[in-house]
Amino acid sequence: MRWFILAISLALLGILGFGLVWPLVTVARVSIIGAAGEITFETYGKVFGNAYFMRALVETVVFCLLTSALASFWALPLAWRIGRGQTGARTLRALSQINFAFAGIIYGMLMIVLMGNAGLLALLEAWLLGSEATRGLAFTAFGLAVCYLSFQIPRSALILAEAVAKIDPGLLDAARTLGGRGPAQAWLVVLPLLRPALVEATVFSFLLAMASFGPALLIARSITIFPALIYREFTGFLNFPNAAVMAVLMLVVALVLSALMRLAFGRPSWTETA
Amino acid sequence: MTITLEGIEKQFKDVPVLRGIDLSLAPGCVTALIGASGSGKTTLLNIIAGLVAPSAGRVLFNGQDVTPLDAADRRIGYVFQSFALFPHLSVLDNVAFGLRTRGVGRRERHARALVALERVRMAGYAGRRIDALSGGQRQRVALARALAPEPEILLLDEPLSALDPVLRDNIRDELREMLEPLDITTLIVTHDKADAFVLADRIVMLSGGRVLQEGTPRDLYDRPAHIEVASFFGAVNMLPEAGDGTGLDQAPVIFRPEDTGRAPSAAQADFTITIARRLYLGDRVRVRGLTSEGHELSVDLPKHTALREGEMLHLTLLKDGESAGTARAAGVRG
Incomplete structure (x- = not known):
């Protein structure tokens, strides 16, 4: 048994080393190697000085933060039903898990089918009202947000459902006997107890959104999504140093923001928030 | 309220x-x-x-x-x-x-x-x-x-x-x-x-x-x-009421092991048992035995009481209260 554990531990280390650390080191190295092979931060300067890139990064971060926070709160009713084992919980859990089988680009396709120029929504609107206000809705910021939320909500719900299942039902009964009705129970007991899980779900959702570029490639027209920009620099313009710098930048921003969210909100409070 | x-x-x-x-x-x-x-x-x-x-x-x-x-x-x-x-x-x-x-x-x-x-x-x-x-x-x-x-x-x-x-x-x-x-x-x-x-x-x-x-x-x-x-509140003995002849379901006399004491003589005893077992309970001993009619009884005695298995033990009910007699009057239902 000890040899088996040692063997799989070494294999895991190998996978981590070659599959994660080595590519990361390579990307970091490419980002600081100049044309003549010298170490330089010139490419960083170029990327930081490019207003288009910086605006795309800020827009991407803001967009991902907003959709992630919204997804976590929106997932709460679903998480509650799954976590408390209420009617339909098993079906809802299974449906939420299907989400993992879908690549981001499939979500983009679904949005086009639903809200594209010839999507279901536009056809219905034209048929019922004779107008075309929803034509091409998939290609707006709203369409992109709906697309992101559609894969963020089920994943957040599964994380939150675990935390919901751990809430002692006696606490809710205690709140009731102390005069706490539904809203008071939710505000004073459930949400504070779920706070660490809400932060964890938001961080997970944020990282997922930051890394997602499939939907952006298909439908992002009004917002420039940073990972799609990296993809374009890498495969379209073959500008490896630029792509490497942007990748390092995105990684650092995502990790720093995740750490800050956990630090600021991730701990359960034990003093009243009056 | x-x-x-x-x-x-x-x-x-x-x-x-x-x-x-x-x-x-x-x-x-x-x-x-x-x-x-x-x-x-x-x-x-x-x-x-x-x-x-x-x-x-x-x-x-x-x-x-x-x-x-x-x-x-x-x-x-x-x-x-x-x-x-x-x-x-x-x-x-x-x-x-x-x-x-x-x-x-x-x-x-x-x-x-x-x-x-x-x-x-x-x-x-x-x-x-x-x-x-x-x-x-x-x-x-x-x-x-x-x-x-x-x-x-x-x-x-x-x-x-x-x-x-x-x-x-x-x-x-x-x-x-x-x-x-x-x-x-x-x-x-x-x-x-x-x-x-x-x-x-x-x-x-x-x-x-x-x-x-x-x-x-x-x-x-x-x-x-x-x-x-x-029985929920502790060990209990049940005996058919003397002369009743109707069996336990009718009107048993009940008393607890601590409601008994040693009788000074066989003539003054309410009942006599043959000791079958002696259990040490720390602050007292519980003696289990059989009456001549074959009913099993448990009685609590001071822990230093010298007793041997097989010995005859003459017992009397401690009538301070109310236990045995009132239980009989209340008509305990089995």
């Missing part, structure tokens, strides 16, 4: 848990609801609290039907078996919770919560986290939290069962001291006879969802109306 239960019934998925409970709890009285696991005592407590709706029957507080009211509207204090303290709040905020939900301002609710904590001698722990408290301290905080909104009814579900045996004895005495001056109608669910005897003025014994007997602790111990009540 008087609590009246009229024909309370409860079924869970067609399984009857409570069957026609009629009870009246007097204002200011501490009542223990006792019974074995599954007897329906916690369900009954939760019905009074409004946490569970009865399948039939009514709950009245001071004659007013509160059956349709939710727990949030019944103004009761409830101490849960697990204490159910909010882990994300400090001790003070836990105790102030019931005042907060009723719209009491921060300063006032903290002042009142502090008073409640002083009452249970926990004021020095106001700023502590719940997970930094011992079991006994949590129990006191749970009591303070239930009392802070000044309820007229206090319900306690197995308040001592989460504590270890030594702590349990100490906290039981303290709890009695804390409950005495409150003068509010209190109902304690317990399966422990010591809790019921020490804490309660009256005891209601449930079995199979029915009330078997209601009365003072002495009533239930010394004058049990049912063999199940008698």
Whole structure:
């Protein structure tokens, strides 16, 4: 048994080393190697000085933060039903898990089918009202947000459902006997107890959104999504140093923001928030 | 406040848990609801609290039907078996919770919560986290939290069962001291006879969802109306009434092992047994033996009594009270 554990531990280390650390080191190295092979931060300067890139990064971060926070709160009713084992919980859990089988680009396709120029929504609107206000809705910021939320909500719900299942039902009964009705129970007991899980779900959702570029490639027209920009620099313009710098930048921003969210909100409070 | 239960019934998925409970709890009285696991005592407590709706029957507080009211509207204090303290709040905020939900301002609710904590001698722990408290301290905080909104009814579900045996004895005495001056109608669910005897003025014994007997602790111990009540509260001997000849189901004489003593002589003995077994119980010895008619009896004797198995033991009933004779008069049902 000890040899088996040692063997799989070494294999895991190998996978981590070659599959994660080595590519990361390579990307970091490419980002600081100049044309003549010298170490330089010139490419960083170029990327930081490019207003288009910086605006795309800020827009991407803001967009991902907003959709992630919204997804976590929106997932709460679903998480509650799954976590408390209420009617339909098993079906809802299974449906939420299907989400993992879908690549981001499939979500983009679904949005086009639903809200594209010839999507279901536009056809219905034209048929019922004779107008075309929803034509091409998939290609707006709203369409992109709906697309992101559609894969963020089920994943957040599964994380939150675990935390919901751990809430002692006696606490809710205690709140009731102390005069706490539904809203008071939710505000004073459930949400504070779920706070660490809400932060964890938001961080997970944020990282997922930051890394997602499939939907952006298909439908992002009004917002420039940073990972799609990296993809374009890498495969379209073959500008490896630029792509490497942007990748390092995105990684650092995502990790720093995740750490800050956990630090600021991730701990359960034990003093009243009056 | 008087609590009246009229024909309370409860079924869970067609399984009857409570069957026609009629009870009246007097204002200011501490009542223990006792019974074995599954007897329906916690369900009954939760019905009074409004946490569970009865399948039939009514709950009245001071004659007013509160059956349709939710727990949030019944103004009761409830101490849960697990204490159910909010882990994300400090001790003070836990105790102030019931005042907060009723719209009491921060300063006032903290002042009142502090008073409640002083009452249970926990004021020095106001700023502590719940997970930094011992079991006994949590129990006191749970009591303070239930009392802070000044309820007229206090319900306690197995308040001592989460504590270890030594702590349990100490906290039981303290709890009695804390409950005495409150003068509010209190109902304690317990399966422990010591809790019921020490804490309660009256005891209601449930079995199979029915009330078997209601009365003072002495009533239930010394004058049990049912063999199940008698045996629940400790070891018990049963003998057919002399000359009755109708068998145990009719009118057995019951007495407890401690209700006997050694008779000075065979002529003065109420009965004689042949010792079959001698059990050391620490503070006394329990002797088991057979009467000449073949009935098995257990008797408690001082621990230094010299006895051997096979020896004849002449016994007399200690008629201080009321146990044997009254039990016979009450007509114990088997």
